[in-house]
Amino acid sequence: xxxxxxxxxxxxxxxxxxxxxxxxxxxxxxxxxxxxxxxxxxxxxxxxxxxxxxxxxxxxxxxxxxxxxxxxxxxxxxxxxxxxxxxxxxxxxxxxxxxxxxxxxxxxxxxxxxxxxxxxxxxxxxxxxxxxxxxxxxxxxxxxxxxxxxxxxxxxxxxxxxxxxxxxxxxxxxxxxxxxxxxxxxxxxxxxxxxxxxxxxxxxxxxxxxxxxxxxxxxxxxxxxxxxxxxxxxxxxxxxxxxxxxxxxxxxxxxxxxxxxxxxxxxxxxxxxxxxxxxxxxxxxxxxxxxxxxxxxxxxxxxxxxxxxxxxxxxxxxxxxxxxxxxxxxxxxxxxxxxxxxxxxxxxxxxxxxxxxxxxxx
Numbered sequence: 631x632x633x634x635x636x637x638x639x640x641x642x643x644x645x646x647x648x649x650x651x652x653x654x655x656x657x658x659x660x661x662x663x664x665x666x667x668x669x670x671x672x673x674x675x676x677x678x679x680x681x682x683x684x685x686x687x688x689x690x691x692x693x694x695x696x697x698x699x700x701x702x703x704x705x706x707x708x709x710x711x712x713x714x715x716x717x718x719x720x721x722x723x724x725x726x727x728x729x730x731x732x733x734x735x736x737x738x739x740x741x742x743x744x745x746x747x748x749x750x751x752x753x754x755x756x757x758x759x760x761x762x763x764x765x766x767x768x769x770x771x772x773x774x775x776x777x778x779x780x781x782x783x784x785x786x787x788x789x790x791x792x793x794x795x796x797x798x799x800x801x802x803x804x805x806x807x808x809x810x811x812x813x814x815x816x817x818x819x820x821x822x823x824x825x826x827x828x829x830x831x832x833x834x835x836x837x838x839x840x841x842x843x844x845x846x847x848x849x850x851x852x853x854x855x856x857x858x859x860x861x862x863x864x865x866x867x868x869x870x871x872x873x874x875x876x877x878x879x880x881x882x883x884x885x886x887x888x889x890x891x892x893x894x895x896x897x898x899x900x901x902x903x904x905x906x907x908x909x910x911x912x913x914x915x916x917x918x919x920x921x922x923x924x925x926x927x928x929x930x931x932x933x934x935x936x937x938x939x940x941x942x943x944x945x946x947x948x949x950x951x952x953x954x955x956x957x958x959x960x961x962x963x964x965x966x967x968x969x970x971x972x973x974x975x976x977x978x979x980x981x982x983x984x985x986x987x988x989x990x991x992x
Contacts, residue, residue: 632984633761634961635696639678642699642962650757656765657711660723663780663988664955664981665752665759666702666788667965669813670904674699674753675966677906681753689747690729693755700759700982701727701752704774704783714768722778724786725759726770726934727751743794743928750928760958762984772934778942780988781955784981785818785948790929790937791902792818796826797933798926799875799900803827808864808873808892809849811880812840814979815902817847817951819877824848825945832867834860834885838975846950855888864892877902883909895919902926953977955992958984 631649636642652659673680683694707721717723728742729749736744751766752758774783792815801807807828809819812835823831824847833849835841841852851867853860864873872894878886881903889899901923916923940946954977956964965980983989 631762632958633698633758634700634958636674636678636682636699637696638684639674639676642675642966643696644959644961647698647761649763650765652709652711652765654711656756656767657714658707658717658768658771659709659763659765660705660725660771661708661763661985662703662705662759662761662983663985664704664784664983665700666784666814666979666981667961667969668702668788669815670701670750670753671699672966672969673904673906676970680904681750683749683754688729688749688754690731690749691755697753697755698758698761698764699752700761701750702784702787703759703764704780704786707771708763710768716768717771717773722774722776722780722783723771724774724783724934724938725751725764725766726772726790726929727766727787728770728928728930729754741930743930748927760961760982772938774938775942778938781952781981782941782948785951785979786934786937786941788814788979789818789822789941789946789948790933791815791926792820793822793937793940794929794933795819795877795900795902795926796822798924799877799898801826801828801875804829805874806830806832806868808832808834808876808889810834810876810878810885810889811903812844812847812852813879814951816877816879817843817978819879819902820844820847820849821946821948825940830867832864832873834888840975840978843950843978855885860888861891868894872897874898875900879903881905890915890921890923893921896921898922898924900924900926951979952981954980956980956982957989958982
């Protein structure tokens, strides 16, 4: 079968690899329909390895680079191992791509996203979504309703990242929230905030078409840090007090500091972005006003099922998220190079397929 494999930063190759088969561990086989290119994939392409094991095999998968990429995918079950009961051949599904050991204290407490050996399918080895087929563990395979098309279903994974960040930040209905960065995760966060009852959603985004994307996703206002004092504007819109919670989805140090200033005393900044270099922080800015800085990684528990329900019901519309559909053969030129080139701001989510039925509709 065809698959896109990461060899090193700047080196992704579409090549023929053996087709995976179910076994006692990876016990569900999925014929892939669509898979999105994630910001994490871009980090690996530009600056990797970050999550991808190189030199030493991943402790769970036992594999190292080159690995098949892709973890935001939808497809159809084509085979299951004996004993699998939650899905059957023919089911339409998405996969929660957590690679975890099941035995560490985090896994035992139901927080597999915090596993001490955490990896992701499509980064840690043993397959991924940029291929014809993949196999994974049945406990992480979720059925989707017939009303949810495969292309939109490929958005469940990134939407779940945004959804989970609300839980990490202690968000409650009626709060005012700031989101920085109108990329996929920032927009997913905005739509989750709207679906769960935010009083006001403020987006911080420099001038580009992404400002319109933010408005379309439900932001009440979009602030350009090149055109205004973002912190002062946020305080004006919150009676001088500041926002309840802010979500950092850019990976830019200057933005992080603005968000820390923009939340009120006792407020929370949630860091969802993956960082390529360290950040300097005066801890007195956290300590004295008793502000909280918390991290958010991936998803766990019922996050996937909740997002599937919100997306299929229309409570999270995610309209306009998919800005380009491409064939697997074109993933480097039309995918990674587009998302890292001069036109990158025009894109939200590029999804990829080698499924002839899906490509016939593009």
